[in-house]
Amino acid sequence: MASETEVKIRASVTKALNTSAALHRKLKNPFRKHMFLTGIHEPMTEELSLDHLEVSGDIPDAINGTYARIGPNPFNPDPRGHHWFVGDGMVHGIRLSSGRAEWYHNRYIRARTLETKGGPPAAEGPRRGARDTVNTNVLKLGGRTLALVESGPFPFELDSNLDTVQSTDLNGTLTRPFSAHPHEDPISGEWHAITYEPETQDTVWHVCLSKAGEVISERPISVADGPSIHECSLTEDYIIVFDLPVTLSMAVLAQGFHFPFRWNARHAARVGLLPRRGTVEEIIWCDVDPCYVFHVANSFQNTDGSVSIDCCAYESMFAHGPDGPNGVPCGFERWHVDPEKRRVTRAAIDPSAQEFPRIDERRFGQSYRHAWVVSQPREAVSNFVAENALYHHDLETGEKRRHDFGPDQVGGEFVFIPRAPDADEADGWLMGLVIDARNDSTQLQFFGALDIEKGPVGAVHIPHRIPPGFHGNWIPD
Numbered sequence: 341m342a343s344e345t346e347v348k349i350r351a352s353v354t355k356a357l358n359t360s361a362a363l364h365r366k367l368k369n370p371f372r373k374h375m376f377l378t379g380i381h382e383p384m385t386e387e388l389s390l391d392h393l394e395v396s397g398d399i400p401d402a403i404n405g406t407y408a409r410i411g412p413n414p415f416n417p418d419p420r421g422h423h424w425f426v427g428d429g430m431v432h433g434i435r436l437s438s439g440r441a442e443w444y445h446n447r448y449i450r451a452r453t454l455e456t457k458g459g460p461p462a463a464e465g466p467r468r469g470a471r472d473t474v475n476t477n478v479l480k481l482g483g484r485t486l487a488l489v490e491s492g493p494f495p496f497e498l499d500s501n502l503d504t505v506q507s508t509d510l511n512g513t514l515t516r517p518f519s520a521h522p523h524e525d526p527i528s529g530e531w532h533a534i535t536y537e538p539e540t541q542d543t544v545w546h547v548c549l550s551k552a553g554e555v556i557s558e559r560p561i562s563v564a565d566g567p568s569i570h571e572c573s574l575t576e577d578y579i580i581v582f583d584l585p586v587t588l589s590m591a592v593l594a595q596g597f598h599f600p601f602r603w604n605a606r607h608a609a610r611v612g613l614l615p616r617r618g619t620v621e622e623i624i625w626c627d628v629d630p631c632y633v634f635h636v637a638n639s640f641q642n643t644d645g646s647v648s649i650d651c652c653a654y655e656s657m658f659a660h661g662p663d664g665p666n667g668v669p670c671g672f673e674r675w676h677v678d679p680e681k682r683r684v685t686r687a688a689i690d691p692s693a694q695e696f697p698r699i700d701e702r703r704f705g706q707s708y709r710h711a712w713v714v715s716q717p718r719e720a721v722s723n724f725v726a727e728n729a730l731y732h733h734d735l736e737t738g739e740k741r742r743h744d745f746g747p748d749q750v751g752g753e754f755v756f757i758p759r760a761p762d763a764d765e766a767d768g769w770l771m772g773l774v775i776d777a778r779n780d781s782t783q784l785q786f787f788g789a790l791d792i793e794k795g796p797v798g799a800v801h802i803p804h805r806i807p808p809g810f811h812g813n814w815i816p817d
């Protein structure tokens with residue numbers, strides 16, 4: 341508990357920072373063409389409800405439910421201090437039933453931040469602090485469809501039409517920051533997340549949730565410098581903590597940039613193996629070469645007690661400009677974590693630039709064979725999207741299959757849907773959005789997960805450009 345003096349000091353520092361930030365923003369160019377507000381990233385200005393969409397090819401009859409994907413869609417965008425990661429959240433969804441595409445909806449997440457800018461009225465529900473923008477992931481957790489973000493705000497609950505119901509503290513059980521990437525342990529049904537907030541630089545939290553979607557525990561983990569931790573992972577015995585050299589920068593905040601995290605070469609990179617059934621003091625920190633990771637495909641324990649982590653890594657992150665993610669991609673890697681030597685060894689699975697790794701989630705935290713990833717630009721500074729390809733990595737044979745989306749086609753994250761609950765690993769389909777940058781339209785494309793090189797088996801045609809976003813998931817009926 342902070343003392344009265346600490347509270348007063350923090351309040352006066354925050355006020356001084358906010359004053360400085362506002363002043364610096366006023367001095368920036370309001371007409372600058374920000375790369376994440378223009379071109380393919382230009383936000384949508386309307387909420388649409390389109391019924392009976394055109395379908396080509398075959399959408400498997402077994403697929404009944406809603407594909408939902410979220411991303412930033414800034415309302416009344418202002419380029420001054422803007423960063424891709426801070427835009428107002430908008431969820432897009434396509435409702436599928438018996439091979440038909442019944443509807444497309446896009447909806448702003450009804451945050452107070454959005455209402456303040458002149459947007460639609462905010463939803464009811466509790467808030468954590470002044471920032472409540474949620475824009476990074478949407479998934480089903482404990483029977484609720486939740487829109488999520490890292491770094492502090494509570495989740496928002498959505499209804500089956502993707503309209504915002506309320507912000508939620510999960511029946512009063514969530515008191516600490518949450519994450520955009522909680523992971524379900526498919527064996528226990530419990531969910532785990534590593535969470536942080538910029539207001540607290542010496543602590544991150546391991547948040548564990550029940551199958552019903554209520555918090556069971558929020559365990560503090562000591563860190564330094566306020567690291568930004570986007571993702572976590574898990575194995576049978578550990579939760580994996582990525583304490584990497586992207587940390588809070590007060591100087592950047594004071595300069596009026598809304599996203600205050602930057603590459604920090606002085607912050608030692610390390611991976612923590614947090615025992616699932618021990619205390620936080622027993623965490624095993626293992627040194628790793630400086631790098632950054634947004635996303636993990638999977639992790640698992642080996643018979644010798646070591647841990648393998650498959651992830652997409654970067655040489656650095658947020659070191660080359662204030663507008664969005666940047667840094668030279670290192671490709672898809674397998675990390676070997678030796679808890680005895682307390683050291684991580686990195687090896688390339690495929691050094692070509694790629695992001696958004698997904699697997700058959702029924703294998704999460706366990707040994708597995710198949711991962712799907714999309715390629716991305718290699719340049720350190722770009723708008724993060726380009727004509728690209730879908731990759732399938734068979735980690736048993738080392739084979740890499742690919743499907744090129746084609747000229748001016750920009751694919752986002754692809755999610756795996758099993759053919760049946762008890763189907764073998766990778767027996768099922770992939771689905772994800774592909775933007776046609778030539779005519780400003782979008783397709784929700786479907787692939788056979790084990791033969792992507794044959795091209796899509798079917799597609800739903802959406803007659804407008806859905807701006808590139810972050811994560812999507814299948815929400816079955």
Ligand SMILES: [Fe+2]
Nearest residue numbers: 634635810811
């Ligand atoms: Fe993410």
